[in-house]
Amino acid sequence: MIQTPHSKTGTRPQVILNMAMTADGKTASANRQIHAFGSSRDQRHLYKLRSTADAILCGSRTVEISRALLDNGGNCFTRARISRGLAAHPLRIIVSGSGSINPGAPIFQHSFSPILLITTRRISGAKKRVLSPLFEGMFISPGSNLDFHAAFRWLRDKWKVRRMVCEGGAELNAALFASDLVDELHLTICPLIMGGNQASTIADGKNGFTLEQAKLFKMTSCRAVGEELFTTYTRLPSD
Numbered sequence: 054m055i056q057t058p059h060s061k062t063g064t065r066p067q068v069i070l071n072m073a074m075t076a077d078g079k080t081a082s083a084n085r086q087i088h089a090f091g092s093s094r095d096q097r098h099l100y101k102l103r104s105t106a107d108a109i110l111c112g113s114r115t116v117e118i119s120r121a122l123l124d125n126g127g128n129c130f131t132r133a134r135i136s137r138g139l140a141a142h143p144l145r146i147i148v149s150g151s152g153s154i155n156p157g158a159p160i161f162q163h164s165f166s167p168i169l170l171i172t173t174r175r176i177s178g179a180k181k182r183v184l185s186p187l188f189e190g191m192f193i194s195p196g197s198n199l200d201f202h203a204a205f206r207w208l209r210d211k212w213k214v215r216r217m218v219c220e221g222g223a224e225l226n227a228a229l230f231a232s233d234l235v236d237e238l239h240l241t242i243c244p245l246i247m248g249g250n251q252a253s254t255i256a257d258g259k260n261g262f263t264l265e266q267a268k269l270f271k272m273t274s275c276r277a278v279g280e281e282l283f284t285t286y287t288r289l290p291s292d
């Protein structure tokens with residue numbers, strides 16, 4: 054089920070993570086070049102989810118490799134957004150701790166909505182100068198590690214983001230899970246096996262969680278449509 058916009062999270066946006074994965078749990082091949090394997094129905098699911106959100110959040114590698122524009126999906130989704138009181142297009146937010154995003158990426162050639170950058174003090178002055186004209190806003194986290202809680206408060210306070218869809222990839226997802234910032238997970242399980250121990254999963258990153266630290270979710274829906282399984286999970290309270 055796709056919920057309409059609301060925030061139950063107070064000082065930060067509600068975060069919905071949407072990913073497609075193979076039956077063996079992979080979200081992209083080891084070299085990251087195979088990443089689109091969902092059906093057109095899954096693509097529509099993504100657009101429907103986007104149409105409930107103020108913003109879309111993505112890691113810099115996903116934006117570059119998938120050449121994503123993070124658009125609203127076309128006229129019928131524009132209408133759905135407007136009927137929900139949202140802007141015609143979602144804000145587009147890129148996470149790049151070192152500012153390594155390519156300024157020639159296709160997303161920067163389309164100006165239908167503001168693009169924001171979430172980065173850290175690791176970004177060099179030169180990169181900041183190159184990237185500044187491409188972004189309407191920049192959150193620079195103090196220190197070398199990104200403080201997602203602070204970044205998300207900034208999104209809520211300055212950009213009025215109440216509900217945000219995160220579309221990966223695995224490195225960004227891992228950081229969000231570690232910061233306990235994922236409220237809802239939409240996972241489409243697709244009928245193929247990719248294999249490969251370097252292929253990405255839902256949440257990569259250097260260290261996983263112990264069983265005690267594992268983030269617990271409750272399945273709230275599970276629907277087989279065609280060859281795919283559309284599942285939804287909600288975060289359970291951590292204590």
Ligand SMILES: NC(=O)c1ccc[n+]([C@@H]2O[C@H](COP(=O)([O-])OP(=O)(O)OC[C@H]3O[C@@H](n4cnc5c(N)ncnc54)[C@H](OP(=O)(O)O)[C@@H]3O)[C@@H](O)[C@H]2O)c1
Pocket residue numbers: 071072073074079080081082085086087088111112113114115116118119148149150151152153154198199220221222223224225226228253257
């Ligand atoms: N199957 C699916 O549903 C799905 C969904 C999304 C993506 N994908 C695929 O997954 C692949 C990309 O995933 P990925 O895991 O390699 O990369 P990613 O998470 O998209 O992006 C990684 C980059 O994001 C920035 N980043 C992420 N976490 C950060 C943190 N905690 N602090 C600072 N910066 C952070 C860093 O940028 P800088 O290096 O610039 O600092 C990092 O190099 C692509 O092939 C994509 O198409 C698949």
